[in-house]
Amino acid sequence: xxxxxxxxxxxxxxxxxxxxNINLPIGYxxxxxxxxxxxxxxxxxxxxxxxxxLLLIFILLYFAFNSVREALLIYSAIPLAAIGGVLLLWxxxxxxxxxxxxxxxxxxxxxxxxxxVLIEHFKELKKQSFDSMEALIKQGTKDRLRAVLLTASAAxxxxxxxxxxxxxxxEVQRPLATVVIGGLITATLLTLVVLPVLYSxxxxxxxxxxKTANPNLTVLLVLVALSFSSLGNxxxxxxxxxxxxxxxxxxxxxxxxxxxxxxxxxxxxGSAFNFDKTQVYYHYDxxxxxxxxLPLNVLGVQQxxxxxxxxxxxxxxxxxxxxxxxxxxxxxxxVLERDVTAAFYQYQYTKQKEAIYxxxxxxxxxxxxxxxxxxxxxxxxxxxxxxxxxxxRQVQIALEQAKQDATIAKTEIVRITxxxxxxxxxxxxxxxxxxxxxxxxxxxxxQYYRNNQxxxxxxxxxxxxxxxxDLSLNYFQGTNSALDGSLYGYQAGLKIPLLFGGKASxxxxxxxxxxxxxxxxxxxxxxxxxxxxxxxxxxxxxxxALTYYETEGTQLSEEILxxxxxxxxxxxIDFFQYIQSLQNAYEIKLDYLxxxxxxxxxxxxxxxxxx
Numbered sequence: 001x002x003x004x005x006x007x008x009x010x011x012x013x014x015x016x017x018x019x020x021n022i023n024l025p026i027g028y029x030x031x032x033x034x035x036x037x038x039x040x041x042x043x044x045x046x047x048x049x050x051x052x053x054l055l056l057i058f059i060l061l062y063f064a065f066n067s068v069r070e071a072l073l074i075y076s077a078i079p080l081a082a083i084g085g086v087l088l089l090w091x092x093x094x095x096x097x098x099x100x101x102x103x104x105x106x107x108x109x110x111x112x113x114x115x116x117v118l119i120e121h122f123k124e125l126k127k128q129s130f131d132s133m134e135a136l137i138k139q140g141t142k143d144r145l146r147a148v149l150l151t152a153s154a155a156x157x158x159x160x161x162x163x164x165x166x167x168x169x170x171e172v173q174r175p176l177a178t179v180v181i182g183g184l185i186t187a188t189l190l191t192l193v194v195l196p197v198l199y200s201x202x203x204x205x206x207x208x209x210x211k212t213a214n215p216n217l218t219v220l221l222v223l224v225a226l227s228f229s230s231l232g233n234x235x236x237x238x239x240x241x242x243x244x245x246x247x248x249x250x251x252x253x254x255x256x257x258x259x260x261x262x263x264x265x266x267x268x269x270g271s272a273f274n275f276d277k278t279q280v281y282y283h284y285d286x287x288x289x290x291x292x293x294l295p296l297n298v299l300g301v302q303q304x305x306x307x308x309x310x311x312x313x314x315x316x317x318x319x320x321x322x323x324x325x326x327x328x329x330x331x332x333x334x335v336l337e338r339d340v341t342a343a344f345y346q347y348q349y350t351k352q353k354e355a356i357y358x359x360x361x362x363x364x365x366x367x368x369x370x371x372x373x374x375x376x377x378x379x380x381x382x383x384x385x386x387x388x389x390x391x392x393r394q395v396q397i398a399l400e401q402a403k404q405d406a407t408i409a410k411t412e413i414v415r416i417t418x419x420x421x422x423x424x425x426x427x428x429x430x431x432x433x434x435x436x437x438x439x440x441x442x443x444x445x446x447q448y449y450r451n452n453q454x455x456x457x458x459x460x461x462x463x464x465x466x467x468x469x470d471l472s473l474n475y476f477q478g479t480n481s482a483l484d485g486s487l488y489g490y491q492a493g494l495k496i497p498l499l500f501g502g503k504a505s506x507x508x509x510x511x512x513x514x515x516x517x518x519x520x521x522x523x524x525x526x527x528x529x530x531x532x533x534x535x536x537x538x539x540x541x542x543x544x545a546l547t548y549y550e551t552e553g554t555q556l557s558e559e560i561l562x563x564x565x566x567x568x569x570x571x572x573i574d575f576f577q578y579i580q581s582l583q584n585a586y587e588i589k590l591d592y593l594x595x596x597x598x599x600x601x602x603x604x605x606x607x608x609x610x611x
Contacts (some may be wrong), residue, residue, distance in 0.1 A: 044422055046101045053105050054078070057112060064116070073198055074115035080194070081111035081187035088182025089175065099172045103179030110155050110180065111187040114148045118191055122199060137196045145192070152188040156181045238426035241344045248340045248417035255336055258329040265322040272314035276304045283476075300476025304495075307468035313461050320455035327448035331610065334444055338608030339416045342601060347409035348430045349597040354402040356593065360586050361399045364392040371575070384575045391579060430596065432546070433603040435539075440528050445610055449521035456517045460510035467503060470495035527611055535606050542599035549592035557588035 018030060057078070061071035085107055089100060122140045162177035239247070249255060283298035371388035375381070410425060440446065474491035497503065564581030567573045573581070 044420075046098065050101070050105060053108060057108060061112065061116075065119070069202060070119055073195065073202065074112050074119055076198065077111040077115050077187050077190050077195070078108050080190040081107050081183035083183075084186030085179035085183035087186075088178050091182075092174075092178055094175050094178060097172075097175045100175035100179050103176035104183070106176070107180050107183040107187075111183060114151055114188065114191040115195055117147050117151065118144050118195060119199070133200050137200055141192065141196055148188065148191050152184045152191075156184045238424040240426045240428070241341060244344060244413065244417055244425075245337055245340050247419050248336055249333065251418040252336055252416070253418060255329075255332055258325075258332040262322070262325045262329045265318070265325040269315060269318045269322055272318050273311050278303050298476050298478045300474060302472065302474040305471040305473070307465065307470065310462070310465045310468065313458070313465040316458040317455065317462050320451060320458045324448065324451040324455050327444060327451050330444045331448060334608055335610060336416070338604060338610070340413070341608070342604050343409065343413045343416055344425070345430060345433070345600050345604065346597070347406065347413060347425060348428060349593065349600075350402060350406040350409045351427050352430065353590070353593055354399065354406050356586065356589055357395060357399040357402045360582075361392070361395045363582065364388070364395045367578075368392040387575070387579070430600065432596070433600045433607075435603055436607045438532075438607070438609055440525065440532065440609070443528070443609065445528065446521070446525060449517070449524055453514065453517045453521060456510065456514040460507065460514055463503065463507045463510050467497055467500055467507075469497070524611065528609065531611060532606065532609055535602055535609070539599065539602045539606065542595050542602060545595040546592070546599055549588070549595065553588050553592055557585045557592075560588075561585040 058071060058075055061074055062068060065071055065074075082104060085100075085104060086096075089096065094100070118140065121144050122136065125136050125140050159177035159180045162173040163181055165173050165177075279302040281300050281302065283300065368388040368391075371385050375385040413425065414420070414423075472491075472493040472495065474493070476489055476491075478487035478489075560581055564573065564578055564585070568575075568578040
């Protein structure tokens with residue numbers, strides 16, 4: 001736990017360096033895993049656990065005393081206890097860790113005990129005759145001094161070995177024990193000094209009468225507690241596939257980058273109408289003498305244009321680029337949905353496989369116990385005993401591997417969706433996934449290649465349009481001090497491409513690009529159809545296997561297991577025959593699950609057919 005807290009400071013330093021020195025390209029992001037990721041998950045749980053613990057402590061105090069005032073008096077031990085825990089952590093140079101957070105929860109419960117002891121005794125002394133509240137408090141504190149010190153010292157001394165431990169696991173024990181010991185010191189001071197003072201201030205004479213519970217307040221507190229509980233349950237509600245896919249669309253950075261690329265292409269459509277900069281000039285011509293042999297001052301403005309059809313051709317190129325990026329985004333979204341679906345069903349497969357091995361492990365545990373007992377009673381030989389233990393161990397290893405596979409499958413879902421790994425994923429029994437009828441010619445991928453052909457065609461047309469002449473418009477005014485008015489004029493011109501050898505090469509290259517796009521589209525369609533045929537063949541293979549298991553295999557497995565168990569108990573078969581029957585029965589179950597998994601993965605690849 002201490003190492004985890006070190007990882008927090010390291011990640012903070014790394015984040016600061018990266019934010020100051022590195023600019024990531026669009027679509028790239030940096031995540032931090034390992035111990036830091038575990039720390040974030042644990043902190044999120046503490047944000048829920050600590051408020052609930054504090055609320056429950058207050059509710060229990062209120063129910064114990066039937067008084068909000070007295071509950072708050074005892075509840076005041078919690079902040080001073082927290083101060084002591086933080087102070088002792090600082091003195092010992094320890095960072096705040098998850099184990100320290102758990103220690104605070106334990107501390108809060110212990111801190112209120114002494115307050116309960118003292119307040120209850122004060123209430124008992126009220127029934128006796130005391131001259132003043134001061135005398136009552138002195139007597140009550142004196143009577144309960146030993147009990148308060150004993151309660152605090154017993155708990156503190158109990159945690160002392162953990163606080164000074166240097167053995168394995170000490171990095172988890174020391175922060176927890178340090179928090180409890182430091183908090184009990186300050187909480188004890190509160191109980192013996194501050195709490196009696198507060199009691200004397202807020203305890204009025206009319207408060208000596210027994211308080212009755214306020215039913216409205218009780219209902220309110222219960223409703224608040226239920227709201228906290230429902231909030232926690234909502235946060236832990238398992239997610240199914242229908243919820244995971246929208247979350248993946250919302251969180252996946254790669255899909256966000258593709259969407260931004262579409263927005264960029266959309267914004268660039270209007271950039272086709274990009275005119276040259278307007279030229280404003282002033283001309284002083286001493287050689288061009290006007291009336292009075294004075295030089296002419298000329299002020300003019302000039303604007304150059306491409307031929308109008310060039311701008312519209314450029315807009316077609318930008319529009320085709322937008323359509324192509326939109327298709328690329330749709331493909332990326334489709335692939336993401338496929339990956340989430342495949343990962344979800346892989347997780348369900350690993351969980352069901354884990355359940356099978358868990359049931360098999362319980363059977364072998366009972367069987368190994370029976371074999372060991374039979375050996376002790378001399379009813380069987382040593383070979384049966386060690387064989388049973390060996391089989392049990394093999395199944396335990398398989399069970400652990402199945403659990404690890406389930407963890408890996410969940411990690412894959414988190415990686416694809418890019419959502420927090422603290423979420424819960426629903427466990428459902430899996431069956432066959434339905435097959436969607438897909439027309440490859442109308443698929444998103446073929447639309448992408450058609451858009452690519454439109455783009456290359458639009459680029460060729462743009463190159464052809466650039467052979468048209470450019471336009472130039474010029475307007476000017478001239479002035480002379482000898483003239484009452486001013487001279488003005490205008491000029492229109494054409495820029496004709498007489499030397500267009502380079503442009504002809506570009507047009508020829510664009511025609512070749514158009515043919516390349518056409519051939520790529522044909523090649524992709526052929527490969528896509530081949531992929532579909534390959535997947536369909538695999539599906540037929542798995543379908544035949546599943547049909548056998550669903551019609552005969554599963555029922556046969558149950559019958560083998562039932563018959564073998566009864567026969568072994570009746571002594572009709574020996575130990576090795578029973579083990580062989582168990583193995584055969586569960587191999588049928590596992591083979592069925594494996595084939596069902598492969599069948600569903602093949603269906604997913606068919607439903608989201610792409611290369």
